Amino acid sequence: MPNTYEQPDEVRVWFHPDYSSWGGRWHASVIPGDDSQRPDVPPLVPSVARISTQLRDGSEHDGLPDGCQAAEAPIEAALALLARSYRPTHPDALDVTAGWADESDRLAFLDRVAAIDDALRRALGASWQVSVSREPGVTEVRLEGEYGCEWPLWVHYGLSDDDDWPMLSDGVRQRLRAWAREAEPDRMGDPDPQVTERLLRDLRAELGDRFVVDVRL
Known part of the structure; x- marks a missing residue:
């Protein structure tokens, strides 16, 4: 069915490690483009373990748009790399890339993620947004202000603490705290x-290149 919202619906795809063993599961969810219809917690539609079989046909791919099957081959290739070379880190570990045994496999995984993204965009067209997480090929960091939060860096497990970032200089730490005050949602306007x-x-x-930092205002 064509999308009728001003903002297109979004297909999100991400890998969730199995912290007790090698590998893990791919998940997918559909997020409505209309803000009024967005759930507080995105539903899993479905939980995509072995997406190559889950997306082929039948009720197991209900909720995902037709065309997601195009991601089957690059996801299988990404799973092969993860099974061979990635041991999930602790759930509270900051740097999810630390689990890679081979740097060339980590870089190859990022290529596979780009192929997943490209396959979905080509198959779904302009009527859908596509968001494919690059973790655990990189650690994704979000710069975002929140009520009462003096530190603005968010990672896969939620809000981090300034003690989690020993690699940051004192100057950048001070600027992050100042930015967090300016970015609180109840303030008028966004930071400069x-x-x-x-x-x-500077962040x-x-x-370094194992972290990808984006901002949300």
């Missing part, structure tokens, strides 16, 4: 865009 851009630039430089 130039301040945010400089902070993102990315200090964290």
